[in-house]
Amino acid sequence: MVEAELLSTLQSISYIAGATGVCIAAFYYVQILRNAEKEKRKQNILMRMPAINPEWYDRYYYCHYIYREDMTPQERSRVTNSPEYNSNVMSIMHYYNLVGVLYDEGLMSIDEIVKVYSPHQVIGVFEKFWRVIPTNRLNSIGEVVHPDFFVPLEKLYKEMKRRYPLVAGMLDSQRERDERNRGREENVWSKLSKEQFLSSVMK
Secondary structure, X not given: OHHHHHHHHHHHHHHHHHHHHHHHHHHHHHHHHHHXXXXXXXXHHHHXXXXXXXXXHHHHHHHHHHOOOOOOHHHHHHHHOOHHHHHHHHHHHHHHHHHHHHHHOOOOOHHHHOOOOOXXXXXXXXXXXXXXXXXXXXOOOOOEOOOOOOHHHHHHHHHHHHHOXXXXXXXXXXXXXXXXXXXXXXXXXXXXXHHHHHHHHHO
């Protein structure tokens, strides 16, 4: 009788162990599928990103040096209405937005990203060319119709700004900083607009 009960107990334990093994195997199989899907998604995004070559950096520095915050409204309008400037800025912003997608979807951690993309580049680009974000969220009559436009880049900027609070304005030359400081009172609207936008992102 005791032997029969012991045998029955051992069989039950065996069934439980077998079922547990099947569950563990199924769990790991699902994890492998998820990781494979994430890696596929990551590679698809990376393939869409333009190559970092001299031509890319030509666009990068062209946009950096041609636009200054201390410009007069006429100078700013001339630059920002230039097709060459706008196409280059959008190209740069879309590039870093794809980096933001990698972060937002958990495909790359911040620690991995900063090994390739320095915080001063991400933060500097966002703070230099932030105007294209709210502008492109509106339709022709000023209604917000694309609220998710560049949200991944916003999230990436917010996290990098949190981790590296002292990184700011590193894309600016000393000459630009000096000119902006001298013209600060003449540029109150632009300054407040930028501060309001960046503070809204950091909330």
